Amino acid sequence: MEIIKGGVTAAKGFEAASTAAGIKYKDRTDMALIYSQAPCVAAGTFTKNVVKAAPVKWDQQVVGSGAKVQAVVVNSGIANACTGAEGFGYCKDTAVAAAKALDIPEDGVLIGSTGVIGKQMPIDKLTAGIDVLAGKKNDTLENGTEAAKAIMTTDTCEKELAAVIEVGGKQVTIGGMAKGSGMIHPNMCTMLAFVTTDAVIAKETLQKALSGDVDDTYNMISVDGDTSTNDTVILLANGLAGNPEIVYGSPEYEEFALALHAINEYLAKKIAGDGEGATALFEVKAVGCESVEQAKTLAKSIVCSNLTKTAIAGHDANWGRILCAMGYSGAQFDPEKVDLFFESKAGKIQIIENGTAVDYSEAEATKILSEPEVTAIADVKMGAEEAVAWGCDLTHGYIEINADYRS
Template sequence: MEIITGGVTAAEGFEAASTAAGIKYQDRTDMALVYSKEPCVAAGTFTTNVVKAAPVQWDRQVIDGKGKVQAVVVNSGIANACTGKEGLGYCEETARAAGEALGIAPESVVIGSTGVIGMQLPIEKVKAGVRVLAEKKNGSLDNGTDAARAIMTTDTCEKELAAIIKVGEKTVTIGGMAKGSGMIHPNMCTMLAFITTDAVIGQETLQKALSEDVQDTYNMISVDGDTSTNDTVLLLANGLAGNPEIRYGTPEYETFAGALHAINEYLAKKIAGDGEGATALLEARVEGCENREQAKTLAKSIVCSNLTKTAIAGHDANWGRILCAMGYSGAQFDPENVDLFFESKAGKIQIIENGTALPYSEAEAAKILSQPEVTVIADVKMGEAGAAAWGCDLTHGYIDINADYRS
């Protein structure tokens, strides 16, 4: 696998566009289009929140029906969640407008929305934006990056990555973009991710690849513990690479799944590190577990702990908060066997051994915790399994952003 420059337009046959439709923001682009020259097999995972936004309901119908997808239309600013039949009708109107503008079937259009819950979309602005997007689309990498910017809400930067692999004698490309900064606690945030590939692969195999990988990537991040109404991850494959079909359980599948994992993990970490008001990406690695589920439960509990997150914000090596978070996670372990470390580009320091504090330099620990990426490593000494989870520190900035989010 080779990481390359690009995002959703990196793969053969995919185009993108962005525009400022004035849906909520008046000073930025707020709509994006991803389009494939050929219909795609599609896979998706969606929020487990009982309250599901209209675009989630629309997209699930398309994905569950195993229909071909040729376009994704995304808006930011308004989530189109808790909007009743009117909101769902707006999805249909958007798909119909995209179908007319692009010359494709409306049922081949999927929708993404992110922003304020409870507001109705200004549908005429949305439909006008769709027409502009159809005219502006092209396959340039710049257009892909612009699309990634257009789907941002409180994000501070666009999030995209691409990679190439060899399948047989053919080069297969996978690229993706994502957004997410607050209301991030996926359980498949407001989290959207769109992955494109030119691979030849069946729909069921594609869905298995995505569903399996989401468990170790997007479902292992948390900013604030809130699972959004709009969480959506879509994976589209148009087959233009012309490779021998990738089949589940083969070496070629493992290669494809590995590249997909690299992109999903990168995007997930970018979302976690760009949490609202955050100054640091917090990674928790738990080692020495009996099985993966134990490790994942412990790691996720660490990054979800508000007290741990505030300690990281203050560069305070308050290790008791971490051990406490592990203790209420529901996973069983012996706290008197735990070793704990802090690590960053500034170095690595052991804080506790066998559940007891070691003598260490508070100044050195603060220096390590002052970096933009900080890792907590916990070894519970019970086996060989491990897992990682990602979050961020919790600062006053989070309150500042969310106290007046609707204004």
């Protein structure tokens, strides 16, 4: 596997475009298009929130039907969530407009929306934007990057990555883009991720690859403990690489899954580190566990602890908050056997051994915790399993952004 520059246009046959439709923002692009020159098999995973936005319901319907997909229309600014029959009708209108502009079937259009909940979509602006997108689309890496920028809300940077593998002597490329900064919590989040590949692979196999990876990537991140109404991860495969079909369980499948994981993990970590108001990516490793389930439970409990996240913001090695979060996680362990370490580019330090503090330097700990990427390692000494979760520190900036999000 080779990591390369690019995003959703890196794979053969995929194009993208962006435009400023004025849906909410007045000074930036807010619509993006992903288009495939050939129909794609589609896989998807969606929010576990009972309250699902209209585009989530639309995409679940399209992906579940087995229809071949050729386009994804995404807007930022308005989430089209809690908008009733009218909001779902706007998804239909969007698909109709895209089908006409791109000369593709209506059931070949997926939709993504992110932004304010409860507002109706200005459908005239949206459909006008689709016509602009159809005229601007191309397969350049630059257009892929601009599409990644157009789907941002409170994100501070675009998020994209691509990778190449070889299957049967053919080059297969996977590329993706994502957005997410707030309302981020395991079971996915206010995040949209779109991954494209030119691999020849069956729909069922593609879905297995995506579903099998989401639990270890997007479902292991948290910014604020809120599971969104809109989270969607879409994976499209158009088969233009011309490789022998990737079969589930084969060595080629394992290599494809590894590359997909690299893309998804990178995007997930970029979302976590770009949390609203954040100054640091906070990584938590639970090691020495007797099961993966126990490890995931412990890691997510620590990374979701607001008290721990404020300690990270203050560069304070307040280890009691971490042990506390482990204790209420629901996972069973012996607190008198726990070792805890902090690690960053500035070094590694042990904070507790067998559940009690060691004689460590507060100054050294503060130095380690002052880096933009910080890791906490909790060892419960019960086995060989481990898991990783990602979040960020919690600062005053989070309150400032969300106190006036709708204005």
